[in-house]
Amino acid sequence: MKVIVIGGIAGGASFATRFRRLNEQNEILILERGEHISIASCALPYYLGGVITDRNALIERTPAILKQNNNIDVRVRHEVTAIDPARHRLSVKNLDSGEQYEETYDKLVLSTGARPVLPPISGIETATNAFTLRSLTDGDRIKNYIQTEAPQQVTILGAGAAGVELAENFRQLGLSVTLVDQADKVMQPYDIELADFLEKELEKNGVDVKLGVTIQLVADSGRELHLSDGSVLNTDMLVVVTGVTPNSEIAKNAGLQLWADGHIIVNNQFATSAPDIYAIGDVIETTSRITGLPIPSLLSSAANRQGHLLADILNGEPLHYPGFVGVSAVKVFNLTASMVGYSEQTLQAAGITNYASVFITPFDHAYFYPNAKRLNIKLIYEPDTGKILGGQFVGENGVDKRSGELSAAIAGGLTIDELPGIELPYSPPYSAPRDPLNMAGYVGINQRQQANQTVKYDDLTETERCDGTFLDIRETGKTASGTIDSDLAIPLTELRDRLTEIPTGHTVYILYRKGLGPYNASRILAGNGYDVKIVTE
Template identity: 45%
Template sequence: MSKKIVIIGGVAGGATAATRLRRLNEEDKIVLFEKGEYISFANCGLPYHVGGVIKERENLLLQTVDGMNQQYGLDVRNFSEVLEINPQSKSVTVLNHQTGERYVESYDQLIISTGAKAIVPPIVGIEEADNVFRLRNIPDMDQIKAYIAENQIATATVVGGGFIGLEMMENLVELGIQVQLIEMAPQVMPTIDIEMAQLIHSQMNIHGVNLILNDGLKEFRQNGRELLLTSGKTLQTDMTILSIGVLPENTLAKVAGLELGYKGGIKVNQQLQTSQPDIYAIGDAIEVIDLVSGQPTHIPLAWPANRQGRLVADIINGSDAGYFGTQGTAVAKVFELTVASTGNSERLLKQAGIEYETIHIHPNSHAGYYPGASPIALKLLFGIDGKILGAQAIGTEGVEKRIDVIATAMRFGARADQLASIELSYAPPYSSAKDPVNMLGYTADNILSGKVATFQWSQVDELISNNAFLLDVREEFELATGTIESSHHIPLNQLRQRLGELPKNQPIYVYCQVGHRGYNAARILSQAGFDVKNLDGGYKTYKTAHYRIKPLDYLSFNQTRHKSEDLKEPSEIIHLDACGLQCPGPILKVKEKIDKMSIGQKMEIEASDFGFGADLAAWCQNTGNTLLSNKIENGKVLATIVKGKSSISESEMKNLPSLGQEGVLKETKDGATMVVFSGDLDKALASMIIASGAAAYGKKVTIFFTFWGLSILKKQKVKKSGLAKLFDIMLPSKANNLPLSQMNMGGMGASMIKYIMKQKNVDSLPDMIEQAHQLGVKFVACTMSMDLMGIEKEELFDFVEYGGVATFIGDSEQANMQLFI
């Protein structure tokens, strides 16, 4: 027996349901109502036609009314708006916008596919603004394109940093329009977490987008040409695109008395039936179940709408299939970056009260030795039972492939450690023998099996404030790209020989650049009896999370001119291909090359690691070299540097966009370092006075005590034997027993100085040392000198730290005052 099935709304859900219904049953009468002209179009492609990427408008039109009617034998009626659903009479009231006719159409089953509607808050002045647009359909797109073509648009503002907002931002930039984006949240792209979103923020700054976060649009002024923000700031704009988000289009369902749920989405069961059994609902109009948390939610994406359109047709034709939840797998292009995610973010997991573990890794998209490899920032979230809860990835190549694999594993209930067992295709141009997905599995297994404990970037600042012991195991040259405050430094290849420098009475928080060497260090230390944790994702994740967004005043990096009169211009330009190298490989190659270059010589660098731009900016800043340009093109970092300093005007310096945490070419060294070689009282006093003064001035002060200077740090004698005992006899027993460098006279001179100091109310040396310590001065004892002179740790003040020349050099890199006493 044939049925009459009425569908309200076309596009993804409705059009899919209509064609599937016909394939399953040739006898049923199928009527599809669409209030607009276009029944099936690629709404995800709309921004790209605005930007000229999709050249032909017709390419967006997937099906026409005549085409669907003829091919599928449907009754498709466009320009026909359903005004009312009448569940009791099983009919709908329809208005034909072309003829003005109103009529009633009956149904046996009804499918609601009304989609979502744009959120348009009641902003003051919006009615008077004639340059404000939204992008939901073909007519909206046509209006935006026409306005840009007919007006001299120099600046545009996008309000909202979701998928559509970011896509519109990029396409407006591609048209040569200067864009500013306003987002009320602390980040764009709410489906990912803040440390991942920072990569997008950095990319936006690089492309000249003025990103304004934690602020909202309060009022339109001057017919939309001026914007007043909630912070009180005002912005000038030639046009505004509102992309604040969407809500389910539920007007018909609400009036018909259908049950509504999360954000007003139409409630449906697993068979997509509403509270009226003969009425079904699909797509962006409905509430769905979050596959991870099991809680009701609203996820307006194309894949669920298409899937539900097919399923509802099957169910109406007797299938026992069901729709069991949405995991929110999505991907977007943001300039050269691909951003993809599946499942829940940390924010959603916290809201749902779900315990979880986190992994960050930074693998290459394919084998590093094959040209064109680029890094992927990959994040995996999984429960304490190993269940995969979500994943996020950002990079320039191979990003969506990895998320799709993880999304598939999630859908079929795989644990995080089981990702290691997925056999994926491999050839050097496409992957590596250990695919990034496999690497996530190996890392998860290490955590779940207890082989390593980790800590997160978000915990670092609290650890610093609590004086935790942070250990940097990177190589010396890497420190120029930045370090975590208060870190101790022992390169990994020296760690086994220097275990004695580490405390066993407190946890050690170890880190490297991306986490791999930190893991190796953690294994060494844990097996040596230390309580150790490894920084997940390494310094790279920590640095990315702390990226500082700065308004750019619409100046691009390439428009900034540099003065280089003081530099020679050698004819030969050095070219460096650092593509495919994993961090710290690119920086190491830069250092190797620049060491062989002449002052003033240029080097052009190409790298596939999109984080290399920030690293290079910091490295140039700390090594006295000049960064002339730093941009991303076709998925690669293209940079030009000059060996030595270039004289850049102060105004030009201010206009340089920041690619790193502290900006480009901005002198930020505020430290002071001292080597104290002497063990004489007068020189020790001078050292403490200078150190305390510098610390009070706000400088970060490190004093490195070596050879005879170690006597200044002594607090007590300890029992010794052999040569150590002989040295002990010859050296002062503690800081208060130091001799004068001149006129010591068997100790009489030192006693006279101490007497005069007391009369003049000058603090004693031990008191000065304690004051310097309280001011934050860092006291480092040279371990090599201690070994040679038989000095034990027990002899020295408790606050003394221990290190070698690398420790001193690392601190010196951040200093603009260095003394040898």
């Protein structure tokens, strides 16, 4: 059997090496139009920042190694210009020699990935100091520009993971960094409570963060950026990391079915609509393991996993892809942000409104052991079933640990009710007897049991607002963070002793900010005969 793989960066190389291990006889050919295969793309920001100094380290496998170790033919700078699914033939162009030729295949694997999108800004195409960052070749260009032109001021357009990582690494080089995004927060899929911490961390480390603005015009060969707020930014360099689009043109031209956004449609064994053609990685849309909805899986870790699995499937194993969760981590100076599954933002974008959330800020390890820091955890779940929809984690330490644990819990189908039952490694340097993830579960359980006792302020009638007692139970000296005015303030620790101060006969509304306090207060009041509800904004 002859198998051709188009694209050798992440999923393609994983597929090919696994497929070779499963079978010595098959002929395997990788066609890659770029200069390299098997690149650690996620490492590029750190290479630019000088954190990773060895360029060779970014190249996980060379064509020579794949030939030597795996008996796989690799042709870089060879572009597939057309696929003929009926005849099982490809048209290939050698980009260096210009030579064109045909190849036949028994099975074809599309791992063509995605490419950066340049936003339609007047002047950006002709700017001599503007770059995108996707391939090692892109990275080489930026590194070379920095070394030869010695820019002092760099502007990054796009405050997603790549933009934020670049900001940190350019600061590492001593550059002045401006980070621009049209959204009103950094790290787009994160909800505002978490993104706020990241924005502050960027600013604390000298990054000028400009949100809610776009670049409308690039002038002076890229040295002048005219923003939508009327201001003008002078910059020595512009890096655009605003998003990617799937490299699915050859698939489309060959008649394969695509989603409206250009991703290739595959089934749960990565088969496309054409016989003997499979696709993996950034170019496909798969289904969410959590909601079952279509979702792109734009992570190199997902591409690797899919490539490995497809090799088993093409080798005859009756396996299928369980779907994509989406688990990521980003270092933002001294903070780590990590996300699993959905945020409120992505749920809303998917049209899902039936969810509730837990937000807690426990210490990452025992508070009495040195260097304990607050860990911000937001967990989102389905209130009627307790199904976990996603988690967001921001803090200095132990962040990726909790997101990894949550992802394992989701893979096992655990509900939020089952989180407290997960035994997690405890010793004072590492955690508390009840790990933060256990605590998030306990709070979720309490919320679910109290679900009919929680109301949104906006859902209260005018009468309810007038008659009810709005109770603030924070300890004295805590600063206010909510916007609902309270009628009465009694610290939780004094509540039992001061019950007589609370009017009877009407509902007591406990103002919810975060944590277990409102829940504990509601238990005390309900246990003493009050009609009590927790009110959220």
